[in-house]
Amino acid sequence: MNIGIDKMGFYTPHLVLDMTDLAHARGDDPDKYHIGIGQSEMAVVPPTQDVVTMAANAANQIIDESDKQAIDLILFATESGVDNSKSGAVYVQRLLGLTEHTRAIEVKQACYSATAALQLAKDYIAAHPQRKALVLASDVARYGLHTPGEITQGAGAVAMVVSANPQILAISDQSTYLTQDVMDFWRPIYATEARVDGHFSANIYVDFFTNVWTRFKKTYGVDVTDFDAMLFHLPFSKMGLKALRTVLPADETVASRLTDNFESARLWNRHVGNLYTGSLYLSLLSLLANGTLADNAQLGLFSYGSGAEGEFYTATVQPNYRNGFDQVKIESLLNARQQVSVGEYEQLFSDQLPTDGSTKKLDIAADPAHFVLAGIDNEQRQYQAH
Ligand code: HMG
Numbered sequence: 001m002n003i004g005i006d007k008m009g010f011y012t013p014h015l016v017l018d019m020t021d022l023a024h025a026r027g028d029d030p031d032k033y034h035i036g037i038g039q040s041e042m043a044v045v046p047p048t049q050d051v052v053t054m055a056a057n058a059a060n061q062i063i064d065e066s067d068k069q070a071i072d073l074i075l076f077a078t079e080s081g082v083d084n085s086k087s088g089a090v091y092v093q094r095l096l097g098l099t100e101h102t103r104a105i106e107v108k109q110a111c112y113s114a115t116a117a118l119q120l121a122k123d124y125i126a127a128h129p130q131r132k133a134l135v136l137a138s139d140v141a142r143y144g145l146h147t148p149g150e151i152t153q154g155a156g157a158v159a160m161v162v163s164a165n166p167q168i169l170a171i172s173d174q175s176t177y178l179t180q181d182v183m184d185f186w187r188p189i190y191a192t193e194a195r196v197d198g199h200f201s202a203n204i205y206v207d208f209f210t211n212v213w214t215r216f217k218k219t220y221g222v223d224v225t226d227f228d229a230m231l232f233h234l235p236f237s238k239m240g241l242k243a244l245r246t247v248l249p250a251d252e253t254v255a256s257r258l259t260d261n262f263e264s265a266r267l268w269n270r271h272v273g274n275l276y277t278g279s280l281y282l283s284l285l286s287l288l289a290n291g292t293l294a295d296n297a298q299l300g301l302f303s304y305g306s307g308a309e310g311e312f313y314t315a316t317v318q319p320n321y322r323n324g325f326d327q328v329k330i331e332s333l334l335n336a337r338q339q340v341s342v343g344e345y346e347q348l349f350s351d352q353l354p355t356d357g358s359t360k361k362l363d364i365a366a367d368p369a370h371f372v373l374a375g376i377d378n379e380q381r382q383y384q385a386h
Pocket of ligand 1: 029031032033035036037079110111112148149150151152185196197198199201202205233234235236239274276304305306307
């Protein structure tokens with residue numbers, strides 16, 4: 001029985017910053033951002049969006065009535081959750097009208113946790129083939145103004161329905177993974193911005209890729225030539241290219257197939273930035289939407305989360321994969337975004353919600369999203385559809 005991703009939805013806020021504008025404001029050469037980092041635009045988050053609203057908006061794109069009844073496991077992968085106790089999955093269950101007879105929890109391990117959630121959901125469906133699981137990957141990547149990490153910020157959410165006989169992707173049972181206690185990137189509980197040892201983190205990323213990939217090849221007797229595309233966690237799109245280059249074979253046909261598919265796979269990420277847990281899965285969506293994949297194309301996926309965990313696994317693209325996501329909706333979401341100036345971005349970055357228990361009502365009129373955060377009352381976030 002095939003098990004994997006049946007449907008995928010994506011959401012990113014309606015505000016966006018042009019990386020050329022940011023480069024000029026920071027006194028940098030725009031080529032550093034566009035080529036050296038591989039980012040053209042960066043999502044900017046209005047106060048009316050957070051990881052819960054973004055996840056609910058992404059899931060709302062794909063969930064139908066039959067999903068609402070069949071989903072009884074909601075796994076919310078995030079490292080920028082809004083509550084230290086309550087899971088974001090519980091809010092999403094209510095906002096989407098999913099059955100109450102569900103397990104709804106949050107999972108955390110930096111950018112890796114969406115992959116952990118996906119693999120756990122797959123095992124759950126193997127035991128309960130009539131049911132479905134909803135995996136949400138939603139994050140706001142924040143490093144701080146004028147920091148080296150600033151150009152690798154972003155935000156967004158990917159929602160995935162996991163089921164038997166999936167429309168998009170059958171996930172194989174083959175995978176290799178690695179956990180090591182490494183301090184390359186972390187965020188103390190009191191901080192709203194990540195702490196990072198930037199160049200060290202990029203080296204650890206490649207080390208983890210090399211480790212799990214080498215182990216994968218040895219364990220399953222495959223080579224890079226067996227793949228149509230290799231996908232990577234993309235904290236910035238050049239990072240995946242650096243990892244890909246370590247395995248490109250001498251065979252020019254295979255090398256250009258892999259690099260061409262990589263270009264398709266980083267297209268949408270270039271325009272959104274890092275969405276932590278969702279980055280690998282936005283890249284998958286970008287490949288499915290913008291690439292030309294052969295029937296039953298074989299994909300290798302590398303997931304990485306600082307701290308650090310990495311996993312390499314494989315999956316087969318299903319014949320009707322284009323029915324599992326709404327390309328037109330995603331493209332119009334990206335194209336309809338409103339550009340903000342560097343000044344407006346800086347203001348929005350600094351406009352944080354109160355942390356002293358005071359009440360705040362937010363102006364939701366300007367936010368075109370279906371689900372929004374309307375404010376904080378009695379220390380409770382007020383989510384609503386509008
Ligand atoms: P930096 O030190 O300012 O940049 O920060 P740089 O000097 O290293 O330059 C970056 C690249 O641009 C270099 O290319 C330059 O040569 C090139 P590379 O050598 O890397 O191939 N460059 C130019 N190219 C063309 N024209 C020019 C030009 N100038 C320079 N004029 C850094 C870069 C990524 C370190 C910083 O942005 C940062 O700290 N980012 C955050 C950390 C990060 O994203 N790490 C990635 C691995 S860890 C990870 O993926 C996990 C994560 O997602 C978190 C999680 O798991 O939760 C982050």
